[in-house]
Amino acid sequence: MAENDTGKAGGYLPRDRAWQPAALTPAYKTTVKRSPQAALLSFPTTLSEETGPVFGHGHLSEGDTDLIHNFAKDGESAIGPRIIVHGRVVDENARGVAGALVEIWQANAGGRYRHKKESYLAPLDPNFGGCGRTLTDAQGNYAFHTIMPGAYPWPNGPNDWRPAHIHFSVFGQAFAQRLITQLYFEGDPLIARCPIVGAITDPDAVSSLIAPLDMGRAIPMDSLAYKFDIVLRGRYQTFFENRPEGS
Amino acid sequence: MTQELKRVRETPSQTAGPYVHIGCTPGFTGIDVYEADLGNVMKTGPVKGEEITVTGTIFDGTGTALTDALVEIWQADADGLHNSPQETRGIADPNFTGWGRCASDMTTGAFTFETIKPGRVPYPDGRLQAPHISVWIVARGINIGLQTRIYFEDEASANSEDPILSRIEHRNRIPTLLAGREKDGVYRFDIHLQGPNETIFFDI
Numbered sequence A: 001m002a003e004n005d006t007g008k009a010g011g012y013l014p015r016d017r018a019w020q021p022a023a024l025t026p027a028y029k030t031t032v033k034r035s036p037q038a039a040l041l042s043f044p045t046t047l048s049e050e051t052g053p054v055f056g057h058g059h060l061s062e063g064d065t066d067l068i069h070n071f072a073k074d075g076e077s078a079i080g081p082r083i084i085v086h087g088r089v090v091d092e093n094a095r096g097v098a099g100a101l102v103e104i105w106q107a108n109a110g111g112r113y114r115h116k117k118e119s120y121l122a123p124l125d126p127n128f129g130g131c132g133r134t135l136t137d138a139q140g141n142y143a144f145h146t147i148m149p150g151a152y153p154w155p156n157g158p159n160d161w162r163p164a165h166i167h168f169s170v171f172g173q174a175f176a177q178r179l180i181t182q183l184y185f186e187g188d189p190l191i192a193r194c195p196i197v198g199a200i201t202d203p204d205a206v207s208s209l210i211a212p213l214d215m216g217r218a219i220p221m222d223s224l225a226y227k228f229d230i231v232l233r234g235r236y237q238t239f240f241e242n243r244p245e246g247s
Numbered sequence B: 001m002t003q004e005l006k007r008v009r010e011t012p013s014q015t016a017g018p019y020v021h022i023g024c025t026p027g028f029t030g031i032d033v034y035e036a037d038l039g040n041v042m043k044t045g046p047v048k049g050e051e052i053t054v055t056g057t058i059f060d061g062t063g064t065a066l067t068d069a070l071v072e073i074w075q076a077d078a079d080g081l082h083n084s085p086q087e088t089r090g091i092a093d094p095n096f097t098g099w100g101r102c103a104s105d106m107t108t109g110a111f112t113f114e115t116i117k118p119g120r121v122p123y124p125d126g127r128l129q130a131p132h133i134s135v136w137i138v139a140r141g142i143n144i145g146l147q148t149r150i151y152f153e154d155e156a157s158a159n160s161e162d163p164i165l166s167r168i169e170h171r172n173r174i175p176t177l178l179a180g181r182e183k184d185g186v187y188r189f190d191i192h193l194q195g196p197n198e199t200i201f202f203d204i
């Protein structure tokens, strides 16, 4: 097992289920029939969860991080406020996760997704596909160039609107770390009204999904920037070998 | 006050929503930005071991099939080795990625993986686990990805000594983790989110 600065890497730390959203959150109605009712069965991670595939740069291409252009016709670009979304993927021990696969998807500036089942009346942008992906660098950093997504209504309560958001799928070094989440934007009054955000009960946990405006990473006369760091599960750090069960 | 622990908290999960395909399988929803959807091919050449198909459907508490889910699987090769930088015991079959990703069919809800029967992987204490495939499910209405495992009905003796299966209190729920052999090389693994046949989900 890999050595590191604080000892030997053990199994993965368990998820904090009070910090994470519960499966059943009735204000988000779809959870009512899609949430398991029995208690989850807890076990320490094994090699099956402590390993994960490696994603090579051969799978991805440079332009995958530029949502403004990756679907646009030659010489054209997506409509909407231009933004940079950047951040660092670390584990719970605050170490950068290199080579993590970060995939994002989002609505266009009018709040409309490019999807067969999407029916919101806002128009599609012919130059916006809505997906991007990248691998983190050696320190865990990533960046995308995209447009600010619009808020959109969704069938839940009689008048529920999603705050502007970008969906993130992150794959670190182990299947145990697999995570999907959503980025929200600083100052959006819809965040506090959203039943999906409200599935998270700890206010600090909600705050950790809100990306601040980051003028230090803006490009003058070109793009604003938002910072979104992501924390994946980390491993127990120990100087001692695990004692086999029963001994 | 005490000294500070230099540890940070895991990012909270949020649902993948109904349009997870745009980000994870864009080709599947007709967005041709990438060359290929990641995870749609697990066998990149001739593979060792028994080639199998695993297929199934995810059902909600009303018995309705989920037609907007995304299923990912991760598993060892035929010798029980993972094609992963974290694998320390040997070199896995280079023609088998071990990782698959499949969107549920938008009409029927069926998911299918063309894979191989995995070998046995040790538990932390050294005992061998029965052959299994790790599963992760996300969808609209699922706030945090669901973890489960596919074991195989026709591995009765390995299953009987599996460290995890043998510690499940409600023995009558174990069949929810067993893929049944439909015909040679084809296994069915349906997933029930609720109800009398609710699948065992893990916190692992």
Ligand SMILES: [Fe+2]
Pocket: A107, A162, A165, A167, B017
């Ligand atoms: Fe969304």
